[in-house]
Amino acid sequence: xxxxxPDSPLVLPSELRTRLDRAVAQVxxxxxxxxxxxNHAFVSLIAGGHLLxxxxxxxxxxTLAHALAATLDLSFQRVQFTSDLLPSDIIxxxxxxxxxxxxxxxxxxxxxxxxxxxxxxxxTPKTQSALLEAMAEQQxxxxxxxxxxxxxxxxxxxxxxxxxxxxxxxxxxxxDRFMLRISLDYPSREAERELxxxxxxxxxxxxxxxxxxxxxxxxxxQFVGNVVASPALIDYLQALIGATxxxxxxxxxxxxxxxxxxxxxxxxxxxxHGRGYVLPEDVQAVFVPVTAHRLTLGGGGQRDRVAVARxxxxxxxxx
Amino acid sequence: xxxxxxQFDLAALTVLCGVLLHATxxxxxxxxxxxxxxxxxxxxxxxxxxxxxxxxxxxxPLTLALPIIVWLQYGNIFGLDPGSVFAxxxxxxxxxxxxxxxxxxxxxxxxxxxxMTALLFEQDILTTIYVGLGVIPLLLLLRALEPDGRDPAQPxxxxxxxxxxxxxxxxxxxxxxxxxxxxxxxxxxxxxWATQSVPQGxxxxxxxxxxxxxxxxFLDDQPAFRVSFVALAPxxxxxxxxxxxxLWRYDGRTWSRAGGGPLDPGRQELRALGPEVVYxxxxxxxxxxxxxxxxxxxxxxxxxxxxxxxxxxxxxxxxKPLRYALRSAPxxxxxxxxxxxxxxxxxxxxxxxPRTVALGREWxxxxxxxxxxxxxxxxxxxxxxxxxxxxPPLGRHAMDDFLFETRAGYCEYFASAFAVLMRAAGIPTRxxxxxxxxxxxxxxxxMVVRQSDAHAWNEVWFDDRGWVRVDPTAAxxxxxxxxxxxxxxAFNRWYGSEWLLALRNHWxxxxxxxxxxxxxxxxxxxxxxxRSVGIEQAxxxxxxxxxxxxxxxxxxxxxxxxxxxxxxxADRVDRAYARLCNRLGRYGFARAPSEGPADYLRRLLQQRxxxxxxxxxxxxxxxxxxxxxxxxxxxxxxEFARAVxxxxxxxxxxx
Numbered sequence: 022x023x024x025x026x027p028d029s030p031l032v033l034p035s036e037l038r039t040r041l042d043r044a045v046a047q048v049x050x051x052x053x054x055x056x057x058x059x060n061h062a063f064v065s066l067i068a069g070g071h072l073l074x075x076x077x078x079x080x081x082x083x084t085l086a087h088a089l090a091a092t093l094d095l096s097f098q099r100v101q102f103t104s105d106l107l108p109s110d111i112i113x114x115x116x117x118x119x120x121x122x123x124x125x126x127x128x129x130x131x132x133x134x135x136x137x138x139x140x141x142x143x144x145t146p147k148t149q150s151a152l153l154e155a156m157a158e159q160q161x162x163x164x165x166x167x168x169x170x171x172x173x174x175x176x177x178x179x180x181x182x183x184x185x186x187x188x189x190x191x192x193x194x195x196x197d198r199f200m201l202r203i204s205l206d207y208p209s210r211e212a213e214r215e216l217x218x219x220x221x222x223x224x225x226x227x228x229x230x231x232x233x234x235x236x237x238x239x240x241x242x243q244f245v246g247n248v249v250a251s252p253a254l255i256d257y258l259q260a261l262i263g264a265t266x267x268x269x270x271x272x273x274x275x276x277x278x279x280x281x282x283x284x285x286x287x288x289x290x291x292x293x294h295g296r297g298y299v300l301p302e303d304v305q306a307v308f309v310p311v312t313a314h315r316l317t318l319g320g321g322g323q324r325d326r327v328a329v330a331r332x333x334x335x336x337x338x339x340x
Numbered sequence: 341x342x343x344x345x346x347q348f349d350l351a352a353l354t355v356l357c358g359v360l361l362h363a364t365x366x367x368x369x370x371x372x373x374x375x376x377x378x379x380x381x382x383x384x385x386x387x388x389x390x391x392x393x394x395x396x397x398x399x400x401p402l403t404l405a406l407p408i409i410v411w412l413q414y415g416n417i418f419g420l421d422p423g424s425v426f427a428x429x430x431x432x433x434x435x436x437x438x439x440x441x442x443x444x445x446x447x448x449x450x451x452x453x454x455x456m457t458a459l460l461f462e463q464d465i466l467t468t469i470y471v472g473l474g475v476i477p478l479l480l481l482l483r484a485l486e487p488d489g490r491d492p493a494q495p496x497x498x499x500x501x502x503x504x505x506x507x508x509x510x511x512x513x514x515x516x517x518x519x520x521x522x523x524x525x526x527x528x529x530x531x532x533w534a535t536q537s538v539p540q541g542x543x544x545x546x547x548x549x550x551x552x553x554x555x556x557x558f559l560d561d562q563p564a565f566r567v568s569f570v571a572l573a574p575x576x577x578x579x580x581x582x583x584x585x586x587l588w589r590y591d592g593r594t595w596s597r598a599g600g601g602p603l604d605p606g607r608q609e610l611r612a613l614g615p616e617v618v619y620x621x622x623x624x625x626x627x628x629x630x631x632x633x634x635x636x637x638x639x640x641x642x643x644x645x646x647x648x649x650x651x652x653x654x655x656x657x658x659x660k661p662l663r664y665a666l667r668s669a670p671x672x673x674x675x676x677x678x679x680x681x682x683x684x685x686x687x688x689x690x691x692x693x694p695r696t697v698a699l700g701r702e703w704x705x706x707x708x709x710x711x712x713x714x715x716x717x718x719x720x721x722x723x724x725x726x727x728x729x730x731x732p733p734l735g736r737h738a739m740d741d742f743l744f745e746t747r748a749g750y751c752e753y754f755a756s757a758f759a760v761l762m763r764a765a766g767i768p769t770r771x772x773x774x775x776x777x778x779x780x781x782x783x784x785x786x787m788v789v790r791q792s793d794a795h796a797w798n799e800v801w802f803d804d805r806g807w808v809r810v811d812p813t814a815a816x817x818x819x820x821x822x823x824x825x826x827x828x829x830a831f832n833r834w835y836g837s838e839w840l841l842a843l844r845n846h847w848x849x850x851x852x853x854x855x856x857x858x859x860x861x862x863x864x865x866x867x868x869x870x871r872s873v874g875i876e877q878a879x880x881x882x883x884x885x886x887x888x889x890x891x892x893x894x895x896x897x898x899x900x901x902x903x904x905x906x907x908x909x910a911d912r913v914d915r916a917y918a919r920l921c922n923r924l925g926r927y928g929f930a931r932a933p934s935e936g937p938a939d940y941l942r943r944l945l946q947q948r949x950x951x952x953x954x955x956x957x958x959x960x961x962x963x964x965x966x967x968x969x970x971x972x973x974x975x976x977x978x979e980f981a982r983a984v985x986x987x988x989x990x991x992x993x994x995x
Binding site for chain 1: 968
């Protein structure tokens with residue numbers, strides 16, 4: 022960012038800092054020209070939230086998720102959601118073991134530290150709910166027994182835009198489970214050219230070495246809680262939240278949980294940029310991906326939620 | 341908890357202020373004794389703090405002794421003077437046992453009452469200012485007793501400075517409240533209590549005259565009254581005779597008002613010859629009933645009586661400044677003298693001053709014509725007598741001694757001797773006491789007559805001319821009449837320089853305005869003031885409403901201020917940043933409302949990289965202050981504000 026680095030009350034250990042920077046750079050080297058989205062993916066990771074990537078097929082959603090998985094030394098599972106996918110297919114099932122004369126729980130693909138839920142809106146609401154509940158509670162319950170999910174537990178879900186045929190759109194209340202929702206969009210001309218001329222992305226990913234492990238991520242999540250959000254910053258945050266509740270085009274504004282998510286994301290953004298305190302810019306950087314999918318717009322207009330979120334952001338003064 | 345050294349010092353200072361404010365009307369020995377007691381206690385607390393407060397065996401007798409001392413001094417423990425001594429004495433005794441903050445609070449509370457009582461004695465500007473100053477140590481004491489806010493490591497002088505600042509701020513904040521109370525608190529037509537029920541040491545002209553009783557006045561430089569002239573110029577110096585009381589009766593030693601019965605008004609006819617002087621007098625409290633007028637008042641002052649000898653008197657002793665308008669005829673014609681008046685103007689006591697009486701009779705035979713007798717007396721005085729303010733003492737036949745032995749004295753002596761001589765010669769004569777002279781204040785265009793201008797002279801009856809003023813003192817000391825009083829003569833000698841004179845004039849004007857505007861502000865003035873802003877009939881209810889409204893507004897303001905102050909330091913950073921943005925805006929780099937500071941700086945540096953040196957530290961400090969911590973240190977906030985003010989943004993000019 023800028024050269025401003027005032028004394029920070031919080032300093033990351035330099036090795037951790039280096040590993041984090043290298044991880045971000047490595048993902049960027051695979052997903053070309055999408056520094057902002059990569060940044061948001063890491064915000065989500067550090068803040069302990071889950072990431073929803075929404076865009077047309079073929080723009081690199083899965084590539085981003087794979088690059089993340091390859092960069093982070095985490096147990097990885099990919100689940101391709103289809104309309105006939107059942108909850109037990111992702112959570113796991115209890116099977117009667119003849120040897121032990123009892124039911125044994127066989128964990129599903131959800132039992133991994135990084136889960137890629139591909140095309141989540143192709144599954145039935147029943148399966149979606151099972152995934153989202155697991156995301157919210159960090160645990161699953163099967164046959165009356167509770168099984169904790171591994172930590173860190175990070176879900177990257179992708180979905181196609183809602184107007185495509187054969188999808189079950191996620192209800193608003195469930196979208197709320199995702200801390201950030203990002204879209205990738207078409208690559209820039211230069212990025213696309215490089216994409217076309219250089220090595221295949223899948224092969225590239227296969228050559229990547231992991232930069233960060235689970236302990237690093239847990240440590241980062243610890244640090245996030247200590248990032249200072251000053252009274253002035255909270256004032257600004259509240260002004261933003263208040264604005265979503267009084268905007269003419271918004272029927273339902275941000276919930277308190279959304280506000281907490283916004284603050285957590287802003288803290289992660291600050292940490293990601295080497296600052297021990299949150300600036301209004303940090304809030305602004307994560308505002309649209311954190312809030313757009315949580316806003317319920319009024320019925321009349323056919324407005325884009327992202328546009329409304331941007332408008333909200335521009336309308337609130339930083340004092 | 342015991343008081344620390346500084347707190348005790350402030351308590352002692354508070355008590356000392358109380359004593360000093362009252363010292364002017366205390367007997368000297370009492371003031372000295374009280375100051376000594378304070379000093380002794382202070383020294384003991386400093387040298388031997390381990391002793392604590394004096395034992396009850398010492399405190400109890402002292403406390404019991406106080407009323408006895410007051411009673412011995414005044415013969416009474418009620419009334420203003422004894423009461424004030426009693427109160428101040430109690431305050432001093434309280435200091436003796438002051439060890440805890442609770443004691444110190446009692447001192448502060450009671451001292452505020454003691455300070456206020458000083459205003460019962462004097463209400464001029466200086467006293468008011470002194471009382472105001474006396475409040476400061478009291479408030480400092482209260483501030484020092486506050487448990488918080490004081491860093492024990494801080495040097496005492498700095499702590500005092502900081503506390504003094506907050507005390508002065510508090511006083512300043514109290515001014516609107518005081519003004520409100522002054523203007524709107526319903527006033528009483530008559531005072532609730534007579535502030536001057538006890539005769540004061542300092543009085544004006546009395547209603548009798550005996551040799552020696554005016555000499556105090558000659559040394560008193562206080563103004564007696566001030567005169568502004570409405571019609572005609574002020575009279576020349578030699579004609580400034582301010583008549584007060586006319587004295588008829590002589591008992592061999594003392595001249596007094598009248599021998600037999602009250603004087604009927606309207607018995608003496610008065611007709612003005614020529615134009616009259618119209619003037620307005622503002623008289624200082626004199627504790628006497630007498631008003632003063634030039635020869636001879638033709639019109640009754642409203643509400644005041646005029647006797648047949650043109651003595652003007654108020655119904656009650658004048659115990660607060662009084663303003664009245666008068667009209668006088670310098671040249672006049674009088675009706676005849678009736679038998680009773682003539683007899684009274686000729687009466688002499690039996691068996692006193694035989695030589696004087698003999699001389700008078702001799703002159704009557706020798707000259708016959710009263711005018712020549714008068715002339716003979718004036719000649720005698722002019723040739724053989726000496727004017728002095730410290731005459732030798734006189735015996736039983738005072739006038740004999742004066743005329744034939746000592747031959748030195750001042751106006752009282754001359755007026756008295758002259759009257760005895762004239763009466764012995766069969767010429768009706770009376771004594772007039774009042775003021776002679778007056779100092780014309782050019783700047784303020786009014787005349788000040790001081791107590792030191794007190795004078796006594798005579799009026800002699802000539803059948804063809806009526807009562808004629810004769811001033812025997814003028815014969816012996818014409819300067820006394822031309823220049824003014826002896827005090828004025830001295831005054832000319834030692835501070836005659838121009839600027840001092842001007843200073844004195846201005847000071848007198850200030851005093852006059854103070855008296856007219858503040859001290860005399862009563863129910864009438866209050867109504868007048870309210871009428872001028874449209875409140876026609878201001879009764880206590882309307883006053884109460886105005887008062888309550890004003891209080892409400894003040895309370896709201898105070899609350900707003902207090903709340904604002906709480907956020908002040910955070911606000912200071914805010915305001916300074918707004919100022920910085922404003923300044924940058926003038927170079928064409930206005931900040932978008934939703935633009936954060938880091939983005940703003942980035943934009944600025946992109947367009948004006950040369951401003952990096954000026955801007956980066958400022959922004960870094962701002963981010964640090966506003967976002968990097970949960971609280972804002974006062975000093976850092978100030979420093980940032982200063983840095984913003986001083987920042988040189990010249991680099992932002994286009995290259």
